[in-house]
Amino acid sequence: MRLWAASVAICMAQAAHACETALLLTIDVSNSIDVAEYRLQVDGLADAxxxxxxxxxxxxxQSALAVVQWSGVDRQELSIPWTQLRSRTDVQTFAAQARAMPRAFVLSDTAPAEALDFALRQFADAPACDRRVIDVSGDGTPNSGSDPRPMVRAAERAGVTVNGIAIESMGLAITNFYRREIITRDGFVITARQHRDYPRAIREKLLRELSRILG
Known part of the structure; x- marks a missing residue:
């Protein structure tokens, strides 16, 4: 009886600390992003x-989050490492880190394939979670690097979902590109109508991702 009770207690403790989602947030800091637009992204993330x-x-x-900044072929940085958020205080601390995060790169190209490759490799250090998700945000199509579609297929083979925020300035060109070449088959794209709309878009995306609504 004592052994059974101990086993139940261990299982309950493990369940209490289980991680539902490992979410890697990637932020475009390529040359098309100016100082004000960078602030809209990091403040929008923190506020969301x-x-x-x-x-x-x-x-x-009990989700785990990390933040990557990306731009050109050799320009990716893990700006906030994996952190499992178990309390409101944990979330507040992570939000403050995001808001204070210095920009990693300036005057660099846009290479989403290499950003996806870098992002996928970060899951080697992620907590064991039920789901693994990469969020790619950006305002442009590639002007350097390789074709992102092989990396999308690699994510699918690894069981990683890729979603996106397409920041548009005119029309839906970025949204359509993200749908065709960035997200996985179980992923989705949220469109931000210019950078000023990013805070609304990131809130919508986070709620959809973390509430297990996919596709």
């Missing part, structure tokens, strides 16, 4: 994390 509904979903799922 502090939204009461999103904070609750993160804590309930």
């Amino acid at each position: 994390l502090l939204d009461a509904e999103i904070t609750d979903v993160i804590v309930q799922g």
